[in-house]
Amino acid sequence: MAHVACSPLRKQLILGNKSYADVTHDVADLLDQKPSALWYVGMFISVAMLALGVWATTYQLMTGIGTWGLNNTVGWAFDITNFVFWIGIGHAGTLISAILFLFKQKWRTSVNRSAEAMTIFAVICAGLFPIIHMGRPWLAFWVIPYPNLRGPLWVNFRSPLVWDMFAISTYFIISLTFWYVGLIPDLATLRDRTTSKIKKAFYSFFSLGWNGSNRTWSRYETVYMLLAGLATPLVVSVHTIVSWDFATSVIPGWHTTIFPPYFVAGAVFSGFAMVLTLMLIARKVMKLEEYITLHHIESMCKIIIATAGMVGLAYITEFFVALYSGNEFERFTFINRALGPYAWAYWTMVTCNLVVPQFFWSKKIRQNLTAVFVLVALINVGMWFERFVIIVTSLSRDYLPSSWAHYSPTCIEVATLIGSFGLFFTLFLLFVRYLPVISIGEVKGVLKYGRVATSPTETIHTPVRKEVAV
Amino acid sequence: MFERCNDKQRHLVKHQHHKPRHANVDSRFFGRKFTTSPSLERGLKASTIVGAAVFVIGLFIAPERAWPNALLAALYLLSISLAATAFLALLYVTNAGWASAIKRVPEALASTLPFGAFLMLLVLIGTPHLYEWSHSDVVAQDALLQRKTFWLNVPFFVLRSVIYLGLWVFFARKIVGNSQLVDRDGGDALREWKRKKTASAIFLVVFALTFTLASMDWIMSLQPHWYSTIFGIYNFAGMFLNGLAVITVLVILMKRWGPFEHILHGEHLHSLGKLIFAFSTFWMYIWFSQYLLIWYANIPEEVTYFVYREEGSWLVFTVVNVLFNWVIPFVALLPAWTKRHEGFLLRVCIIVMIGHWIDLFWMIMPPFMPNVPSVGIWELFPMLGVASAFIALTFRALARQNLVPLHDPFLSESLPLQT
Numbered sequence: 001m002a003h004v005a006c007s008p009l010r011k012q013l014i015l016g017n018k019s020y021a022d023v024t025h026d027v028a029d030l031l032d033q034k035p036s037a038l039w040y041v042g043m044f045i046s047v048a049m050l051a052l053g054v055w056a057t058t059y060q061l062m063t064g065i066g067t068w069g070l071n072n073t074v075g076w077a078f079d080i081t082n083f084v085f086w087i088g089i090g091h092a093g094t095l096i097s098a099i100l101f102l103f104k105q106k107w108r109t110s111v112n113r114s115a116e117a118m119t120i121f122a123v124i125c126a127g128l129f130p131i132i133h134m135g136r137p138w139l140a141f142w143v144i145p146y147p148n149l150r151g152p153l154w155v156n157f158r159s160p161l162v163w164d165m166f167a168i169s170t171y172f173i174i175s176l177t178f179w180y181v182g183l184i185p186d187l188a189t190l191r192d193r194t195t196s197k198i199k200k201a202f203y204s205f206f207s208l209g210w211n212g213s214n215r216t217w218s219r220y221e222t223v224y225m226l227l228a229g230l231a232t233p234l235v236v237s238v239h240t241i242v243s244w245d246f247a248t249s250v251i252p253g254w255h256t257t258i259f260p261p262y263f264v265a266g267a268v269f270s271g272f273a274m275v276l277t278l279m280l281i282a283r284k285v286m287k288l289e290e291y292i293t294l295h296h297i298e299s300m301c302k303i304i305i306a307t308a309g310m311v312g313l314a315y316i317t318e319f320f321v322a323l324y325s326g327n328e329f330e331r332f333t334f335i336n337r338a339l340g341p342y343a344w345a346y347w348t349m350v351t352c353n354l355v356v357p358q359f360f361w362s363k364k365i366r367q368n369l370t371a372v373f374v375l376v377a378l379i380n381v382g383m384w385f386e387r388f389v390i391i392v393t394s395l396s397r398d399y400l401p402s403s404w405a406h407y408s409p410t411c412i413e414v415a416t417l418i419g420s421f422g423l424f425f426t427l428f429l430l431f432v433r434y435l436p437v438i439s440i441g442e443v444k445g446v447l448k449y450g451r452v453a454t455s456p457t458e459t460i461h462t463p464v465r466k467e468v469a470v
Numbered sequence: 471m472f473e474r475c476n477d478k479q480r481h482l483v484k485h486q487h488h489k490p491r492h493a494n495v496d497s498r499f500f501g502r503k504f505t506t507s508p509s510l511e512r513g514l515k516a517s518t519i520v521g522a523a524v525f526v527i528g529l530f531i532a533p534e535r536a537w538p539n540a541l542l543a544a545l546y547l548l549s550i551s552l553a554a555t556a557f558l559a560l561l562y563v564t565n566a567g568w569a570s571a572i573k574r575v576p577e578a579l580a581s582t583l584p585f586g587a588f589l590m591l592l593v594l595i596g597t598p599h600l601y602e603w604s605h606s607d608v609v610a611q612d613a614l615l616q617r618k619t620f621w622l623n624v625p626f627f628v629l630r631s632v633i634y635l636g637l638w639v640f641f642a643r644k645i646v647g648n649s650q651l652v653d654r655d656g657g658d659a660l661r662e663w664k665r666k667k668t669a670s671a672i673f674l675v676v677f678a679l680t681f682t683l684a685s686m687d688w689i690m691s692l693q694p695h696w697y698s699t700i701f702g703i704y705n706f707a708g709m710f711l712n713g714l715a716v717i718t719v720l721v722i723l724m725k726r727w728g729p730f731e732h733i734l735h736g737e738h739l740h741s742l743g744k745l746i747f748a749f750s751t752f753w754m755y756i757w758f759s760q761y762l763l764i765w766y767a768n769i770p771e772e773v774t775y776f777v778y779r780e781e782g783s784w785l786v787f788t789v790v791n792v793l794f795n796w797v798i799p800f801v802a803l804l805p806a807w808t809k810r811h812e813g814f815l816l817r818v819c820i821i822v823m824i825g826h827w828i829d830l831f832w833m834i835m836p837p838f839m840p841n842v843p844s845v846g847i848w849e850l851f852p853m854l855g856v857a858s859a860f861i862a863l864t865f866r867a868l869a870r871q872n873l874v875p876l877h878d879p880f881l882s883e884s885l886p887l888q889t
Contacts, residue, residue: 248766258699260759325697326617
């Protein structure tokens with residue numbers, strides 16, 4: 001496993017010439033301090049959004065999903081768009097934590113903790129939409145196949161919606177486990193630092209008796225590796241199955257074989273845009289610039305270029321094959337997307353997902369944080385519209401022109417979407433307040449990375465601050 | 471997680487850029503030359519001539535089998551060079567350090583790209599024998615084909631093929647290009663590396679678009695009614711998997727025959743093994759995605775593709791295809807030790823290489839052998855012939871230079887850590 005970073009081209013991952021103790025202090029002190037005013041402002045806005053969502057959800061559950069803009073033709077629209085959008089957001093977290101781990105990408109250590117947290121929160125947001133869509137969420141457990149007394153009523157194993165249930169719940173469990181296992185060494189660090197008895201009891205319980213011995217670390221690394229190996233096929237399976245919700249049908253624009261890899265690439269693409277949004281705010285607000293450096297941001301921008309390229313290739317392929325197929329329904333669907341009543345949504349999608357990421361080819365733009373922030377926000381918008389375009393345009397005008405219909409969302413639907421953002425940000429803000437946002441243990445492992453090559457004689461200096469008594 | 475450089479490695483790094491002269495490079499990396507034996511060269515030549523002769527005879531006796539096999543052979547060899555080029559491009563754009571020491575092997579394969587391109591151009595002569603849409607009388611009776619003539623017509627088809635091949639040869643040159651020059655006169659390795667990185671990034675974009683279209687043109691249009699949007703990705707997965715297997719085989723041979731002795735170590739094999747494992751699984755994922763969606767929707771235009779391939783003895787090919795490209799590599803490479811075991815990995819790679827041939831056979835042949843697939847003299851001899859020529863050319867490319875890239879900026883990361 002030994003990997004030597006010798007090339008002069010390697011950049012330092014952690015700046016500021018930190019010692020090991022500095023890392024512990026920098027990250028753990030954030031949890032001891034009172035939160036900043038900015039945190040309270042953020043929390044206030046998030047909770048307000050969440051409250052709006054709770055109100056909207058309560059209202060639509062009491063009244064029925066007739067409060068949405070759906071009609072006979074367009075039976076899936078806003079809620080499923082939100083579902084796919086949120087599931088997609090989650091994928092970047094697993095990519096960073098599992099796939100980049102398997103590829104031995106050291107820079108992941110500064111961002112993986114919060115990206116994984118983001119995954120979990122995004123999956124929670126995503127899961128809400130199908131449950132609300134059921135209309136009677138208290139019967140949601142009916143999607144689980146188990147011996148029951150409901151007569152011949154049983155799930156249809158050939159339905160991708162059932163596969164969805166399996167894929168997403170497995171994904172949620174594994175993501176949570178992966179995140180928690182990664183947290184254990186840091187929880188032990190917090191346990192050893194804290195002076196409060198309650199906190200100590202809490203951290204002691206959850207750090208599972210971690211003692212930092214060689215054997216513990218070795219077992220831990222094995223488990224982590226195995227979980228990374230498990231999470232990788234899982235993350236691919238989740239969005240693959242989400243894409244099958246559409247692609248197993250015979251609806252033009254939905255039934256296309258490229259959907260599985262295209263959805264996975266799109267998910268990672270949108271997820272990275274969201275990770276960057278969160279990281280740019282977090283590093284600024286929590287003063288983590290030396291941990292989440294420009295190098296990290298540039299790396300993520302490069303992944304966005306790559307995944308945007310894959311998504312772009314899928315757009316072009318779909319359009320091309322629709323023309324090539326000679327099938328008039330296929331051809332119509334794509335021309336309708338570009339020129340029909342939802343053309344504005346289509347061109348928003350193309351601009352945000354195909355054109356905007358190309359700016360990241362420029363190093364100057366990658367290093368301009370304001371520009372990056374604006375561009376990734378646009379990508380988030382674009383990826384939401386991608387799902388909207390796929391779902392709504394194909395349904396609203398399919399084979400029978402007599403049953404064509406237009407869909408537009410109601411304010412209840414918009415309020416539910418806002419509510420999901422509120423939930424997401426509330427959970428994220430709670431996370432940064434109560435758990436270490438940066439993986440202390442893993443960052444220590446890459447502390448010296450890239451330092452040797454720049455100045456061979458330099459040694460890591462001794463701690464300047466005293467360790468808090470434990 | 472990682473270790474600090476030891477003195478020897480730091481010494482290497484320091485002198486790579488400040489004084490790019492041979493004097494400062496570890497002398498152990500010199501003289502890493504590969505030489506082919508004259509008897510081997512003679513054998514390859516003879517085999518090439520026999521293969522070519524059988525093909526020419528086949529053109530007269532059984533053109534309906536000769537041409538599809540020529541297409542298969544050309545695609546197989548072209549795809550190896552193309553995969554090697556894509557592999558190098560990926561190494562450059564991802565700043566991968568682990569493979570620096572062995573990168574001369576994919577470079578040799580990539581520099582053989584013009585040969586594959588030449589074969590592909592020859593195959594285009596056989597367009598009337600291969601593609602039913604090239605016959606105006608067939609098109610006249612087929613409403614669907616009439617709607618496709620904007621794309622499927624001979625002049626445009628040939629023009630497109632020439633453009634794809636031209637672009638690939640151009641970029642392969644850019645990416646492999648002056649690599650050897652840097653070794654010889656110690657030139658500015660870092661600047662050269664950056665130039666190649668830029669070329670690689672542009673190549674990957676161009677390659678994604680052209681390869682998707684090329685695989686649809688050359689293979690998908692053999693059954694012109696059928697279409698599948700994932701087809702380009704499916705072909706990429708198979709091509710890249712096979713390319714990795716070929717690279718691994720050559721790397722292991724270079725160790726057994728001398729030049730990579732003490733250079734190639736378990737880490738390299740482990741990484742290559744992991745990539746083969748990953749791309750094998752990726753291939754299966756794409757195979758299954760295509761199959762499931764077509765099976766599930768059951769649209770006549772689409773489903774005929776698999777109906778063809780599930781009937782009679784073609785089912786055997788379908789099963790063997792999946793076995794060789796995924797089941798066997800997956801099970802075999804699951805434990806860590808097999809990926810680091812030279813002999814074991816070599817055998818798995820050979821299975822993958824046969825598997826890719828079967829995969830191409832499975833994609834190309836059914837329209838020509840609708841009932842019973844047959845593999846005989848017309849299939850095997852021409853393939854062996856061009857493969858021999860390809861091997862000879864690759865060996866020549868390998869013999870042209872020192873096999874350790876002396877001034878690669880990542881070389882120190884790729885060398886054995888404990889010597």
